[in-house]
Amino acid sequence: MTAVHNVLISGAGIAGPALARRLHHHGIEATVVERAPAPRSGGYAIDVRGVALDAAERMGVLDGIIAHRTRIATASLVDTHGRRVTGFSTSQTAREGRSHELLRGDLVRLLHEPTTEYTEYLYGxxxxxxxxxxxxxxxxxxxxxxxxFDLVVGxxxxxxxxxxxxxGPEGPHRRFLESYISIFTVPNHLGLDREVHLYNLPGLGMGLYHTPRAEGAKALLMVRTDEExxxxxxxxxxxxxxxxxxxxxxxxxxxRVLxxxxxAPDFYFDSVTQVRMDRWSTGRITLLGDAGYCPSPMSGQGSSLAVVGAYVLAEELARSEDHTTALAAYEARMRPFADANQAVADAGSGFLAPRTRLGIAARNLAVRAAPLLSRLGTFDTRLARAAEALDLDAPAPVPRRRTGPGRLGRRGGHRARSGDGRRHATGRAPLRHL
Ligand SMILES: Cc1cc2nc3c(=O)[nH]c(=O)nc-3n(C[C@H](O)[C@H](O)[C@H](O)COP(=O)(O)OP(=O)(O)OC[C@H]3O[C@@H](n4cnc5c(N)ncnc54)[C@H](O)[C@@H]3O)c2cc1C
Structure with missing residues (x-):
């Protein structure tokens, strides 16, 4: 049925191996080119959430995801002396929807390992x-x-x-969320046991967390800025x-952390940035995962978008007669889902590093009130809803041509709303994911 028989995938992160796996399922050959000399292991904790769990199940990796959970149980917001100001347990946040947290390196390995039997990898x-x-x-x-190749997937x-x-260059496709983030491994000086501690000063966040899945502890630093x-x-x-x-x-x-x-050999640093594009495909080249629609770590949904995007793209390639129809259907199905999940990111920075003392106090108050709001059924479940906002079995909607100016409105991207003191309850989620 399909006219696409051999696909080149650039990148062996989460989206690349997930796509190779589903293409194989549909009888389409894939070659993966990866800049690194091997799959990149280790890394921070991520969540696979909502419909991504269904896609993961159909890819045969759900049991592996469950077996590799970080098992982080509590999160504490602490003062300069390390005293707990407030906090929450992850069983509390589990009520917000279906979600499993694991280390990014474990997910990469689970997706990648079986594909080596049938996928050609060009490392380095x-x-x-x-x-x-x-x-x-x-x-x-x-x-x-x-x-x-019949098709190239970035x-x-x-x-x-x-x-x-x-x-073309990255600039016009970036939406900077006014923050920088760093994460790296440190010794577990505090003797943390399956928990997160987060300390804040206005515009700064410093977190430490421990999971039995990794040596030592992970340190997370976040800095808010007005400008890039x-x-x-x-x-x-x-x-x-x-x-x-x-x-x-x-x-x-x-x-100690500095x-x-x-x-630290695994020092990671980047801006907190989304990718917003008017279209994800040009001819026989298309984009998948962060390359096309990065929601930023503040959404906690990047890995889930990568897994779901891979599932949908492979399915549309398998059932369409030509690549043009397939890529239009992929985008028509995925774009509302990507938009909904990108929209939840704005509250994340306001939670992890509020800009003002008032913002920190308001965030702490929201965390204290969260169990009550949750019991009253008024707890904001925007993230959980966004994570479920795609039907894996739905037929592709008839694609509509986009007209008028680009979605970004102006070159260089939108300014993020700071939002300190607002919607902090929703923003609890990112604390567990980093
Ligand atoms: C601190 C932090 C916390 C996060 N927390 C969460 C979370 O809680 N939940 C969640 O869902 N997501 C989270 N994310 C986001 C998540 O990690 C990404 O969205 C996800 O990894 C995207 O997968 P991807 O395959 O699209 O891209 P990546 O995982 O970035 O993979 C891209 C791959 O391409 C390779 N590559 C790069 N350049 C080239 C090149 N020139 N040629 C060939 N290969 C190349 C890279 O080496 C890499 O292997 C977090 C991210 C960060 C940084």
């Missing part, structure tokens, strides 16, 4: 050029010989190389200096 390589013709896309690589993350080659500083594009040394300037002498565990940061 990257696409350098793509030329579209009626018979396919001729792709050149840094290392491998040029080859022709699943290469927030700073997608495929997107840059096919749609470009620091995310600088060297790791400059990023560390930026964090020292923000957190040096600021209380709680800052001295000194561990300087030697």
């Amino acid at each position: 390589d990257s696409i350098t050029g793509m030329e579209q013709g009626p018979g396919g896309v001729r792709v050149t690589f840094e290392r491998a010989e040029p080859r022709v 699943a290469d993350g927030l700073h997608s190389n495929t997107r840059r080659l096919a749609f 500083t470009g620091i995310d594009r600088r060297t790791a040394e400059e990023q560390r200096r930026f964090l020292h300037e923000a957190f040096d002498g600021r209380g709680w565990e800052s001295a 000194s561990e940061m300087d030697r």
